[in-house]
Amino acid sequence: NAGVTQTPKFRVLKTGQSMTLLCAQDMNHEYMYWYRQDPGMGLRLIHYSVGEGTTAKGEVPDGYNVSRLKKQNFLLGLESAAPSQTSVYFCASSYSLRTGIPTNEKLFFGSGTQLSVL
Amino acid sequence: AQSVTQLDSQVPVFEEAPVELRCNYSSSVSVYLFWYVQYPNQGLQLLLKYLSGSTLVKGINGFEAEFNKSQTSFHLRKPSVHISDTAEYFCAVTLNSGGYQKVTFGTGTKLQVIP
Numbered sequence: 001n002a003g004v005t006q007t008p009k010f011r012v013l014k015t016g017q018s019m020t021l022l023c024a025q026d027m028n029h030e031y032m033y034w035y036r037q038d039p040g041m042g043l044r045l046i047h048y049s050v051g052e053g054t055t056a057k058g059e060v061p062d063g064y065n066v067s068r069l070k071k072q073n074f075l076l077g078l079e080s081a082a083p084s085q086t087s088v089y090f091c092a093s094s095y096s097l098r099t100g101i102p103t104n105e106k107l108f109f110g111s112g113t114q115l116s117v118l
Numbered sequence: 119a120q121s122v123t124q125l126d127s128q129v130p131v132f133e134e135a136p137v138e139l140r141c142n143y144s145s146s147v148s149v150y151l152f153w154y155v156q157y158p159n160q161g162l163q164l165l166l167k168y169l170s171g172s173t174l175v176k177g178i179n180g181f182e183a184e185f186n187k188s189q190t191s192f193h194l195r196k197p198s199v200h201i202s203d204t205a206e207y208f209c210a211v212t213l214n215s216g217g218y219q220k221v222t223f224g225t226g227t228k229l230q231v232i233p
Binding site for chain 2: 004028033040041042043045090093106107109110111112
């Protein structure tokens with residue numbers, strides 16, 4: 001009954017430090033996403049993955065890297081953290097979608113990671 | 119390109135009063151419409167969705183939304199709110215783009231229910 005699990009829940013970094021956020025889902029979903037949530041800006045897509053071994057850039061990819069080595073895991077990396085990356089990060093997943101099939105699947109979200117970069 | 123506008127960033131309402139949270143969208147193609155709710159310190163959960171058919175969609179916790187194609191709106195309503203409805207609500211549109219689900223979220227509306 002875990003769904004989408006994010007670790008850690010909170011983290012404080014100094015400028016220039018690196019870290020990795022882990023997202024794990026146990027629903028056998030093909031698609032996984034990383035969003036950041038900032039006040040007044042809603043959720044913005046950072047990177048996404050349509051399957052194991054594949055990743056793609058979203059709206060705000062700069063400063064982040066991702067990897068999807070296993071189907072159930074989607075990692076978000078910050079190589080050199082900056083204060084502008086202070087945000088709440090959400091991972092989400094959804095069922096496989098192929099062109100021609102109605103896009104009606106909901107996203108399943110993790111509970112978020114609050115990251116502060118000093 | 120698609121976009122979603124939630125005009126109200128905060129909506130205070132007294133308990134047991136009705137509420138409407140507004141959402142307007144723009145898209146050059148047909149889209150699917152969703153409302154998500156985010157309770158404090160939690161991720162987003164699906165409230166309801168419109169895919170096709172009846173323009174009035176009922177969701178969980180007594181919420182409903184009406185799709186209005188001519189006005190490109192998908193406003194969320196509840197006839198009588200409860201304290202537990204205090205949360206942030208996000209409207210989202212989604213379309214099939216290159217084989218994946220492209221989701222665009224609005225900036226959110228914080229609903230504050232006053233006892």
